Amino acid sequence: MATIDSKIPEGPLAEKWSNYKAHQKLVNPANKRKLDIIVVGSGLAGASAAATLGDLGFKVKCFCIQDSPRRAHSIAAQGGINAAKNYQNDGDSVYRLFYDTIKGGDYRSREANVYRLAEVSNNIIDQCVAQGVPFAREYGGTLANRSFGGAQVSRTFYARGQTGQQLLLGAYSALSYQVQQGNVELFTRCEMLDLVMIKDEEGKERARGIIYRDLVTGEIKRCSAHAVVIGTGGYGNTYFLSTNAMGSNGSAAMQCYRKGAWFANPAFAQIHPTCIPVHGDKQSKLTLMSESLRNDGRIWVPKKLEDAKKLQKGEISPNDIPDEDRDFYLERRYPAFGNLVPRDVASRAAKERCDKGFGVNNTGLAVFLDFKYAIQRLGKKAVADKYGNLFDMYEEITDVNPYENPMMIFPAIHYTMGGIWVDYELQTSIPGLFAIGECNFSDHGANRLGASALMQGLADGYFVLPYTIQNYLSDQIQVPRFSTDLPEFDAAEKAVKDKIAKIMGINGKRSVDSIHKELGHIMWEYVGMGRTEESLKTALKKLDEVEKTFWSDLRVPGDAQTLNVELEKALRLLDFIEIGKLMAYDGLNREESCGGHFREEHQTPEGEALRHDDKFSYVACWNYQGEGKAPELLKEPLNYEYIKVQTRNYKN
Numbered sequence: 001m002a003t004i005d006s007k008i009p010e011g012p013l014a015e016k017w018s019n020y021k022a023h024q025k026l027v028n029p030a031n032k033r034k035l036d037i038i039v040v041g042s043g044l045a046g047a048s049a050a051a052t053l054g055d056l057g058f059k060v061k062c063f064c065i066q067d068s069p070r071r072a073h074s075i076a077a078q079g080g081i082n083a084a085k086n087y088q089n090d091g092d093s094v095y096r097l098f099y100d101t102i103k104g105g106d107y108r109s110r111e112a113n114v115y116r117l118a119e120v121s122n123n124i125i126d127q128c129v130a131q132g133v134p135f136a137r138e139y140g141g142t143l144a145n146r147s148f149g150g151a152q153v154s155r156t157f158y159a160r161g162q163t164g165q166q167l168l169l170g171a172y173s174a175l176s177y178q179v180q181q182g183n184v185e186l187f188t189r190c191e192m193l194d195l196v197m198i199k200d201e202e203g204k205e206r207a208r209g210i211i212y213r214d215l216v217t218g219e220i221k222r223c224s225a226h227a228v229v230i231g232t233g234g235y236g237n238t239y240f241l242s243t244n245a246m247g248s249n250g251s252a253a254m255q256c257y258r259k260g261a262w263f264a265n266p267a268f269a270q271i272h273p274t275c276i277p278v279h280g281d282k283q284s285k286l287t288l289m290s291e292s293l294r295n296d297g298r299i300w301v302p303k304k305l306e307d308a309k310k311l312q313k314g315e316i317s318p319n320d321i322p323d324e325d326r327d328f329y330l331e332r333r334y335p336a337f338g339n340l341v342p343r344d345v346a347s348r349a350a351k352e353r354c355d356k357g358f359g360v361n362n363t364g365l366a367v368f369l370d371f372k373y374a375i376q377r378l379g380k381k382a383v384a385d386k387y388g389n390l391f392d393m394y395e396e397i398t399d400v401n402p403y404e405n406p407m408m409i410f411p412a413i414h415y416t417m418g419g420i421w422v423d424y425e426l427q428t429s430i431p432g433l434f435a436i437g438e439c440n441f442s443d444h445g446a447n448r449l450g451a452s453a454l455m456q457g458l459a460d461g462y463f464v465l466p467y468t469i470q471n472y473l474s475d476q477i478q479v480p481r482f483s484t485d486l487p488e489f490d491a492a493e494k495a496v497k498d499k500i501a502k503i504m505g506i507n508g509k510r511s512v513d514s515i516h517k518e519l520g521h522i523m524w525e526y527v528g529m530g531r532t533e534e535s536l537k538t539a540l541k542k543l544d545e546v547e548k549t550f551w552s553d554l555r556v557p558g559d560a561q562t563l564n565v566e567l568e569k570a571l572r573l574l575d576f577i578e579i580g581k582l583m584a585y586d587g588l589n590r591e592e593s594c595g596g597h598f599r600e601e602h603q604t605p606e607g608e609a610l611r612h613d614d615k616f617s618y619v620a621c622w623n624y625q626g627e628g629k630a631p632e633l634l635k636e637p638l639n640y641e642y643i644k645v646q647t648r649n650y651k652n
């Protein structure tokens, strides 16, 4: 069995990163120009990494599937980005951000990585302010903050409900400058379809390039480099309906997995408590209502079952229910954190109320998020100033005015904590292959706290990878640029073309979306908010059937030698099916509840997640064993030296 070296530096926690940077190997400016780096992805992680590596002098090739890096899914991020600046003087510190993140992740993440994340969080804000990102400010001009779940301080920096967009514009302008300087070459509308590995003189396989498809012409092309970085986002769309952008996918991660990169903790998917409920079976997208709304909105359902029934039938409106008949169940169950409990806790609490029949909406699958109290306290204008664009979005979608009626919300798939395993240097188990942002297994353990994905993506791209990749590349300065005529490129390109031809040749009757929807139903039903041994085993059987349907009954119209969106979706769907299986394997293996992974067999009498630290305090790394074979499980033990592992408590 492979041993796992996560390369955590020696020394006290707070000094590890400084020590690492002081002693790592560097590449001098003349050599940087001789080294090529492929960065796949131009979201916050990819764009910040490509811009910074270009600025350092490396020759970077940056790929994305959209027509512009500005359209990466990161643009959708609404609520904000965390940093331990303590501008509010409310008791924040690097240690507290580190502590909250480890606790929020239910003690399933690496101490050293999370501490580094908290440490560089402050640099991110300085960097973005210098770029001109228009963060919200107080009347006097200082940067404003708000609160997000799982924290008792206000440490979230924001730009109304458009934080991701503003941050991405900052990263994009830095990237564009490097394009203009000739250090970064952009490959837009180009999709990576495989990783190319080449053996070095000692016979060690290293990541040396990619095969990609020009999405406009359909041409299959090759690109080589000394190192490959993937920043290709999360795999939440495995569930078909999610808050992710339609193009978000897990395919690049799966291509790397099949080439030997371990996939870590795939079962850890985040279900966000505040999304607009599903409203029909023709829907292909769910809309997030930002967690920032829980700063001032209060979540409730009726106390009386008869009121819930009347609401479901449309016989009364929420405003007919007096305050004393409202159950503010988060405030009741978790007095210390109230509406700002972490997402996993809030989602399960909503499900519990709905399962007991107290849900609202005609389906009974929704709870209220009410701003009546905030408007009484602050006035409508103050509420509109903070959340105006989110309120407008809600009204546009539901045709209900949230200033006058409570919003209706329900949990939905939102983010994936699992992903490609990386060590402290963000290097995967394949030498020369790095993973950043949401596509790595990240620093969020079993549950990510709000506003910390942007923090992690930008920490990886601006401040971590640009250092750590040099430790790898310093040994590669003698290696000349690679020709894409090597036999390894021939073999990889042939495999890609064969797969496309096989898909185009199925000629069945089902559309990609209809099969994807079926996959999504299975995932939500059997690998969703509550999982059991039985449900996960059922999922594995059903996913095999979905795969058979794919290969026997899929129909992709058109041809492969031109723009073909259905073909793009089909290739991604095949990987989603395999990710679904990995999630079920991982969920079956992890016989405990932690964070977003709730095994119903393992809960406290009060219905809270019950961890089994003696058996499962490890990162589950899945190692590909070949087509049709069950993956091998490798374990990276998690050792906590600086934090006392305890049962999460948001009550007092």
Ligand SMILES: Cc1cc2nc3c(=O)[nH]c(=O)nc-3n(C[C@H](O)[C@H](O)[C@H](O)COP(=O)(O)OP(=O)(O)OC[C@H]3O[C@@H](n4cnc5c(N)ncnc54)[C@H](O)[C@@H]3O)c2cc1C
Pocket (backbone or CB within 6 Å): 040, 041, 042, 043, 044, 045, 046, 063, 064, 065, 066, 069, 072, 073, 074, 075, 076, 077, 078, 079, 080, 081, 163, 164, 190, 191, 192, 193, 231, 232, 233, 234, 243, 244, 245, 248, 249, 251, 252, 288, 414, 415, 436, 437, 438, 439, 450, 451, 452, 453, 454, 455, 457
């Ligand atoms: C609605 C919504 C709101 C959110 N709000 C917040 C928030 O307020 N705060 C917060 O911290 N987090 C938030 N998140 C989470 C956060 O937005 C994401 O985790 C983060 O933006 C991911 O960034 P990324 O760079 O890793 O990936 P992405 O932004 O998903 O970028 C992926 C990139 O990879 C490219 N790509 C993918 N596959 C391929 C391929 N095969 N070949 C070539 N290119 C490829 C894409 O083109 C894209 O450029 C939110 C998420 C959602 C869904």
